[in-house]
Amino acid sequence: LSGAAFAAGPSASALAFTCAGCHGTDGSSVGPSSPSIAGMDPEVFIDMMQAYRADQHNATIMNRIAKAYSDEQIEDMAWFFARQRLNTGPQPHDEALAAKGARLHERHCEKCHEEGGRPGDAGTLAAQWMPYLEFTMSDFLAGKREWPRKMERKVDAAIAEEGEQAVPALIHYYGSQHDPKIEENEND
Amino acid sequence: AAASSLTLAAGRASAAPKGKVVIVGGGIGGATTAKYMRMADPSIEVTVIEPNEHYHTCFMSNEVLSGERDIDSIRFDYSGLKGHGVNVVQDYVTGIDAEKKVVKTRGGQSFQYDRCVVSPGVDFRWDTIGGYDESVAEQIPHAWKAGSQTVTLRKQIEAMKDGGTVIVAPPPNPFRCPPGPYERVSQIAWYLKNNKPKSKILVLDPKDKFSKFGLFTAGWKKHYGYGSDNSMIEWVSGANGGKVESVDAKSRTVQAAVESFKGDVLNIIPAQKAGKIAFDAGLANDSGWCPVDMKTFESKQHSNIHVIGDAAIMSPMPKSGYSANSQAKVCAAAVVALLNGDSTPQPSLVNTCYSILMPEDAMSVAMVYNYSDGKINKVAGSGGLTPGYDDTTMEMRKREVGFAHSWFNNITKDVFG
Numbered sequence: 152l153s154g155a156a157f158a159a160g161p162s163a164s165a166l167a168f169t170c171a172g173c174h175g176t177d178g179s180s181v182g183p184s185s186p187s188i189a190g191m192d193p194e195v196f197i198d199m200m201q202a203y204r205a206d207q208h209n210a211t212i213m214n215r216i217a218k219a220y221s222d223e224q225i226e227d228m229a230w231f232f233a234r235q236r237l238n239t240g241p242q243p244h245d246e247a248l249a250a251k252g253a254r255l256h257e258r259h260c261e262k263c264h265e266e267g268g269r270p271g272d273a274g275t276l277a278a279q280w281m282p283y284l285e286f287t288m289s290d291f292l293a294g295k296r297e298w299p300r301k302m303e304r305k306v307d308a309a310i311a312e313e314g315e316q317a318v319p320a321l322i323h324y325y326g327s328q329h330d331p332k333i334e335e336n337e338n339d
Numbered sequence: 340a341a342a343s344s345l346t347l348a349a350g351r352a353s354a355a356p357k358g359k360v361v362i363v364g365g366g367i368g369g370a371t372t373a374k375y376m377r378m379a380d381p382s383i384e385v386t387v388i389e390p391n392e393h394y395h396t397c398f399m400s401n402e403v404l405s406g407e408r409d410i411d412s413i414r415f416d417y418s419g420l421k422g423h424g425v426n427v428v429q430d431y432v433t434g435i436d437a438e439k440k441v442v443k444t445r446g447g448q449s450f451q452y453d454r455c456v457v458s459p460g461v462d463f464r465w466d467t468i469g470g471y472d473e474s475v476a477e478q479i480p481h482a483w484k485a486g487s488q489t490v491t492l493r494k495q496i497e498a499m500k501d502g503g504t505v506i507v508a509p510p511p512n513p514f515r516c517p518p519g520p521y522e523r524v525s526q527i528a529w530y531l532k533n534n535k536p537k538s539k540i541l542v543l544d545p546k547d548k549f550s551k552f553g554l555f556t557a558g559w560k561k562h563y564g565y566g567s568d569n570s571m572i573e574w575v576s577g578a579n580g581g582k583v584e585s586v587d588a589k590s591r592t593v594q595a596a597v598e599s600f601k602g603d604v605l606n607i608i609p610a611q612k613a614g615k616i617a618f619d620a621g622l623a624n625d626s627g628w629c630p631v632d633m634k635t636f637e638s639k640q641h642s643n644i645h646v647i648g649d650a651a652i653m654s655p656m657p658k659s660g661y662s663a664n665s666q667a668k669v670c671a672a673a674v675v676a677l678l679n680g681d682s683t684p685q686p687s688l689v690n691t692c693y694s695i696l697m698p699e700d701a702m703s704v705a706m707v708y709n710y711s712d713g714k715i716n717k718v719a720g721s722g723g724l725t726p727g728y729d730d731t732t733m734e735m736r737k738r739e740v741g742f743a744h745s746w747f748n749n750i751t752k753d754v755f756g
């Protein structure tokens with residue numbers, strides 16, 4: 152065995168297995184509110200972990216956890232989770248609201264959150280647990296989490312169009328997408 | 340290498356297993372080890388020996404006491420493990436012959452192993468409280484192993500008159516789930532506040548401080564009037580005579596260090612030690628717990644036997660379900676590596692414990708651990724507690740309730756699914 156192998160830290164799977172208690176086996180959460188992280192884009196994952204580490208997201212617990220990991224370890228975990236298939240669960244949702252949300256999404260969000268918000272280079276929205284989406288949306292709107300560039304304008308436009316129903320409609324739309332189609336993972 | 344992997348593939352159906360692993364105990368540690376071992380290397384034959392047909396999680400059992408959830412919601416079976424190709428044997432292990440590498444059961448069966456993993460949880464030190472033993476515990480439950488005693492305690496609290504007193508007596512350190520007794524007090528208080536508001540909870544503690552002390556006492560103050568004249572909860576520390584010396588089951592009287600107290604419902608949680616098999620198999624030392632190598636969790640007293648979970652000495656990790664689940668994955672990877680002749684992997688470990696004060700207020704403690712210099716270490720700068728009320732909002736505290744329930748759903752699926 153080489154010296155390097157001997158000095159090596161925990162493997163990507165050894166690091167990532169410790170997250171399963173909260174995020175589900177291999178990152179597919181069974182809810183009701185902890186987010187699924189399977190199939191996440193590695194860059195988004197890294198950005199989020201770094202934001203948690205720097206106390207920049209309005210976190211209940213990830214800020215305390217993320218501080219344990221080096222950049223290299225975060226990158227290892229990012230690739231581990233990117234390769235996992237996202238298994239989703241059905242969520243109770245309002246069809247009429249979801250239909251309204253689908254139209255809003257198409258007009259204001261699809262450009263960045265492609266294919267209805269499937270895991271991609273702007274995070275996972277499709278089939279993400281709805282209470283979690285409520286938390287993140289309310290954090291953005293309350294100024295507790297920094298807006299991704301240009302996203303604020305689009306969310307404002309959606310709210311201008313649909314008023315108070317805009318955000319719930321979008322969340323019901325994302326929550327409605329328990330669909331085997333989105334379980335395919337491009338990173339495989 | 341190409342040739343050997345070809346032969347392996349060709350001979351898969353008839354090939355002898357690469358190794359045999361016998362796991363004692365199908366609780367959080369044992370079941371997780373079995374599943375993750377099979378996921379990592381399906382050519383290893385894994386047998387779990389567990390006396391019970393169902394496992395009741397201790398975690399969230401405090402919500403059964405408050406009536407926030409049903410006992411059925413904390414019951415799990417072994418069909419998930421069987422689905423991973425694990426042999427699940429319903430029997431009780433009476434001995435382990437470390438020389439011959441054989442596990443023996445009450446049912447008269449013998450199981451040969453290459454490596455054995457022992458995760459039997461805790462046993463009680465029945466000799467520490469006069470008048471309290473295993474049979475008395477059927478009427479005055481400890482409910483520190485979830486199941487029928489959880490139901491008994493719930494029924495007693497439900498049957499109690501308004502204005503009654505519930506006595507909870509937490510154990511001395513070290514014990515399973517350090518915040519558990521205090522979460523229990525909170526959950527019982529929630530039920531009483533809504534159903535029997537004139538009632539009291541008297542906590543007789545041998546300790547002067549406990550896990551999440553500041554957060555619990557602030558929570559009790561906020562929700563249950565703690566510290567005021569009509570507080571629902573009174574906590575008597577060890578220094579103030581909280582240590583319970585004996586119990587009289589008939590009169591429901593508890594003799595503490597200074598005074599005696601009469602209760603309507605008694606919940607006595609005795610001091611603890613490793614599960615019985617750890618002693619029968621010579622795995623525990625004088626401390627009452629099992630010393631292990633911190634990288635592979637192999638026993639320091641018998642080679643080829645690994646001990647994890649509550650029974651093992653894992654300091655600085657607390658005895659918790661999250662710890663047992665995390666240790667199990669490290670142990671599974673180590674055993675797979677050893678059976679394959681590979682070097683043992685570097686561990687990474689996490690613990691988190693959520694405590695629910697009432698349906699809109701929960702808090703957590705978290706820590707990440709690594710391995711160096713032969714020890715498990717807290718990763719500097721990580722972990723810690725939920726902020727106190729002055730430094731967070733009730734909206735964030737409420738989020739933690741949902742995350743606690745998510746944790747329960749995810750960890751139980753990770754263990755038994």
Ligand SMILES: Cc1cc2nc3c(=O)[nH]c(=O)nc-3n(C[C@H](O)[C@H](O)[C@H](O)COP(=O)(O)OP(=O)(O)OC[C@H]3O[C@@H](n4cnc5c(N)ncnc54)[C@H](O)[C@@H]3O)c2cc1C
Binds near residue numbers: 484
């Ligand atoms: C009220 C309460 C609340 C808790 N809350 C939390 C929480 O919120 N978070 C958390 O992380 N932890 C919590 N815990 C702690 C958690 O339940 C334990 O730490 C965890 O179960 C330890 O896992 P284990 O594998 O060591 O033991 P166990 O899960 O107890 O498993 C041991 C198994 O071994 C079997 N066994 C024992 N002896 C033998 C034998 N001789 N032969 C065959 N089988 C045998 C038993 O039947 C049992 O199934 C709580 C505990 C309590 C009591």
